[in-house]
Amino acid sequence: MKPYDTFDCAVLQNRELAPGFFDLTVSCLQAAQTARAGQFAQLMVPGKTLRRPISICEIDRNQGTLRFVFGVRGGGTLQLSRLKAGDQVNLLAPLGNGFNLGDTSRRVLLAGGGIGVPPLLEAAKPFGKRAVLTAGFRSRDAVILKEDFEKLGCGVRIATDDGSFGHHGLVTDLVEDIPFDVVFACGPKPMLRAVAALAHRRGVPCFVSMEERMACGIGACLGCAIQLQGENGPYYGHVCKDGPVFPAETIVWEE
Amino acid sequence: MAELEVQIAGVSFKNPLIAASGTFGFGHEFQAFYPLSTLGGISCKGLTLEERPGNPPPRIAETPGGMLNSVGLQNPGVEHFIREDLPWLKRQGTGVIANIAGNTPEDYCAMAERLSEEPVDMIELNISCPNVKQGGAAFGTSCESAASITSAVRRHCKKPLMVKLSPNVADIGGIAAAVEDAGADAISMINTLTGMRIDIRTRRPILKNNTGGLSGPALLPVALRMVWQASSRVKIPIVGLGGISTWQDVVEMLLAGASAVQIGTVLFSDPYAPVKMLKGLETYLEENHVGSAAELTGRVRSW
């Protein structure tokens, strides 16, 4: 079995979840069988030299589908937002190392920031009620996937930057009274750093999903470098192959 | 069936498609797609005498019709390559080209000497990497320095020696002629063209290195022009590269004067591109009653 491959996939659905955020489901029988929570795909954008890395939000093995939720940032994601049911999109997938879910009887804290929330959804599934999502968004109209986590039975706490929904402040403000045994986090770097520090203070393992600009997506071009803590000091690892999920203690937060 | 095999400096490649240095690693990641024996050869990621960490990220920026990279020769060093990658690569049934770079002529010579004892098919001298502060590109930008590094390495190199030229020069034909005179057995061209992108919101260059090497389709016309100019100045074979994305591009590059081609950036959007190119090339040869790929070399009917 190939660890990853390119697939021409039929778009089953693409709808705007919230202004500028899209919810794309594609049929990808093979990748859906092997993909794991926290892995990602490289989506081809016709006319662009580089594919766009997008995390896998949900995997449906029975239906053979993959779900992606993405925000429109520039030309590539804009083109992807225009895909319609029946169109084709080419995927290179599944890529990278996902979340090592481990013992799912543990209580998990899922900490997400904005467009970092989607990959946490698949990770939440086996934990159900034992998962709490603490998620931060820009404002009320940027809140995404809240109901999806609630349907799984997860606790959900939301913070917004402008206070227009939920707590006015940071994701880390929401965590104080929550008991947990492990943390999975994805979002902007300052948030991840704060979450990692919090987990460290509690002596709880923490795994963070990182981003970097990519070309090949498979570890060949060495483009997506990230500074990691090694036995002999810091070195450059690669997000696409060594990650995107890393144990928080291996990340060098400040270069 | 048309003959696809080509000879470059006495080394035979089963077809004229070679993976370009730095875009294919040491091949491991691509065997998920097809056997590496599909390719005529692989030019490995640029090696240096000692391990190199590479440049800080971001290292990648997209550009119209291409991309910039500032990877900066991150590699595990020549000894690690010989120990860990080469034995495996040799079993894959494809040509193996070791691409080398250094800060000083001594570095280049030491590597050429070391690799001459190993079963690599060819050594590619990268005197054109724009992403390292010392040496690298500097050797490739004047006829004198290109010739002197080539002749120094020639004395230590028992393998066929291919010199990879930089496009960041005024007189590509002059440099090609200079490295031929200095003892190169073949030329590969072109490396990346130095470029830059700026984030207008932060006013920061996108690459942490500020500048990087432009590759991809935007490079193709420049590469074709340079191969065409160089081929009128040298007798040694030229391996053409820069922006090749389709089988038609391969044919153009051969017509411009190349004896084989290297495939780089297109692999990032379509890892199967070489398989498609091979098919297209074969069909083109048959439909046009051309007996072999080699017969296309330099057959452009220039005005």
Ligand SMILES: Cc1cc2nc3c(=O)[nH]c(=O)nc-3n(C[C@H](O)[C@H](O)[C@H](O)COP(=O)(O)OP(=O)(O)OC[C@H]3O[C@@H](n4cnc5c(N)ncnc54)[C@H](O)[C@@H]3O)c2cc1C
């Ligand atoms: C492993 C991984 C998973 C991701 N998962 C998601 C997700 O689930 N949902 C989502 O909305 N976004 C996700 N992103 C970010 C997403 O890849 C970028 O927003 C997207 O590439 C922007 O492309 P563009 O053409 O719209 O923007 P442009 O700015 O026009 O892109 C130009 C170039 O920069 C790259 N680029 C720009 N921003 C980023 C970024 N933040 N990360 C990586 N490359 C970038 C693009 O890929 C492209 O090569 C993920 C990134 C990575 C690395």
Ligand SMILES: Cc1cc2nc3c(=O)[nH]c(=O)nc-3n(C[C@H](O)[C@H](O)[C@H](O)COP(=O)(O)O)c2cc1C
């Ligand atoms: C990410 C990346 C890394 C590269 N690393 C090397 C290298 O180590 N040595 C080298 O000689 N060329 C290197 N190159 C240049 C390519 O081999 C090639 O000359 C160039 O990309 C033009 O061809 P293309 O447009 O087909 O990619 C690199 C190119 C890219 C995109």
Ligand code: FES
């Ligand atoms: S994107 Fe090529 S190594 Fe990660």
